[in-house]
């Protein structure tokens with residue numbers, strides 16, 4: 001059997017190599033036929049936003065003309081079989097009949113909307129995350145889309161930055177694992193399948209480190225920080241086969257990412273050997289002029305193509321300037337040819353030259369967009385993404401036998417808001433709101449009523465009376481508060497992260513009448529809600545949970561699903577703590593006890609500890625960690641240590657626990673954080689069931705970048721920790737890496 005598998009693998013590799021050679025030859029043949037203008041055309045991407053909605057405007061007519069004359073290589077924001085077929089037909093009228101690539105932001109679903117990516121990350125369920133991307137790809141690919149501008153793999157440690165919603169949170173290791181899962185989900189085993197789309201690792205690089213959490217702001221960091229924190233998820237996406245990268249709006253250490261040769265040529269295409277292509281972010285080539293890095297658009301085009309930015313999204317810099325720049329000797333034709341080869345190679349790999357319409361298939365679109373399994377998956381994954389932050393006195397799940405439930409708050413009957421930002425098309429009309437879902441769950445004989453109290457902005461209290469009156473008559477009150485769909489995402493930085501407007505006062509007013517509610521918070525990022533955190537009995541963080549979010553929240557509230565989510569980002573107590581993460585350093589004056597902070601690395605007006613730590617998340621059951629065993633406490637450089645322990649479901653109901661492995665290197669050539677996530681496993685157990693959990697520790701686990709940016713492990717002792725959260729370590733063990 002083994003031999004047969006090896007033989008099949010060898011044959012597959014040989015076939016892959018043969019196909020690659022064949023494509024390379026076809027690319028060269030085509031390249032030799034192309035004029036300079038046609039080459040520039042392949043590097044030109046335009047938006048077709050108006051094509052499916054607007055009238056036959058001058059803009060549409062001009063773009064159609066350019067497509068017919070081979071001046072456009074890709075269109076974004078055109079979707080659906082009808083429109084993609086129509087526009088592709090225009091491209092096939094060009095002299096060389098080179099098909100277009102259709103790209104779209106399929107960030108967390110095409111038609112079926114999954115939780116926002118930060119919410120999905122809270123599931124820590126890599127299989128579920130991959131499944132979600134696979135479903136999104138199947139729906140998008142069936143509708144003529146070749147390429148999604150996802151996953152966004154920017155590490156985000158500043159909740160003021162609205163785009164933390166699109167990523168996987170603050171941790172490099174978790175972000176890397178999720179980046180790879182999302183790429184696998186979007187692309188499938190091999191590019192070219194008509195249920196897969198090209199993925200895009202974005203935004204390369206350092207975008208999440210925007211100063212002051214203000215979107216599009218400069219990012220400035222040490223090379224050590226860049227390599228240790230921000231680059232690994234991109235490398236993980238590349239290793240998973242990401243077909244494309246997208247660069248970023250920000251400058252990194254003074255150089256715009258779009259014109260940054262260190263990032264795109266030295267690291268991405270050089271050290272990492274990336275063979276795909278890089279697309280600029282919307283207008284970022286042009287923005288190099290605004291940054292003050294380029295004199296004018298032609299200068300920006302010259303700097304961007306030289307730095308390795310292959311395709312120009314929406315600046316029309318390449319299309320307008322590259323031919324003249326090459327003729328004037330300001331741009332090396334080799335750089336243009338390299339970029340064109342990369343783009344054409346992907347078009348061949350997708351099979352578009354063999355059949356330019358293969359992704360635009362009515363029957364497949366109908367089947368994919370009407371598959372009930374997609375909504376089922378969205379509901380399951382949304383429930384898994386939710387984080388039970390607090391549950392005093394087992395206030396949740398809602399007990400049976402209730403006679404009346406009041407669902408209060410601006411998000412109680414919301415639908416569009418549950419989908420979050422960055423969706424392709426809303427399903428709001430077909431969605432269940434939270435109150436719809438509570439009604440469905442509560443069953444006959446239970447009165448379920450709702451009152452908003454205020455809108456999401458909640459600037460006025462005029463709805464409070466009605467809400468309080470209703471609450472006063474109910475056995476149980478569920479308060480649904482948080483952000484509207486457009487309070488997180490791109491260009492949504494917030495300087496205040498409290499519950500919007502006067503939502504917090506609605507909670508206080510309910511408490512004042514003796515109706516402390518169960519609180520459900522929906523948002524695209526961590527928020528700050530100190531009073532609620534202190535005084536509520538139970539808090540469920542639902543993120544923006546997608547098309548099935550209302551049903552999923554009710555599944556958790558009624559205990560049909562036992563919550564297992566864990567925070568992928570730290571929740572601060574106040575704005576002053578930001579940026580805050582679990583990857584803290586000891587400093588020379590660490591706080592030992594909150595009562596003694598004099599001349600310590602501390603605030604005089606706030607604890608250092610967050611409101612909720614990275615990795616935090618409760619369950620309706622409990623889990624016991626016991627019997628930590630190490631196969632050895634010392635390890636040679638080429639050795640391994642098997643760390644194992646017993647996890648027991650010590651509570652009353654089935655549940656899943658995300659066990660987390662952290663490491664500390666207490667003495668090293670550069671100081672290391674007090675803990676770093678190095679592994680995790682999501683384990684489902686029945687009540688009373690015990691399971692041995694094992695982690696393998698090897699040199700890679702212990703490695704880090706030293707001052708010379710060399711990746712490696714240094715001898716000495718290490719502390720390995722296993723826990724339920726970064727601030728809930730249950731077992732620990734010291735091990736030693738020896739010289740030999």
Ligand code: GLC
Pocket residue numbers: 076105149202281282490
């Ligand atoms: C946006 C975003 C990027 C997106 C692109 C196309 O500005 O920064 O993530 O993929 O433009 O919509």
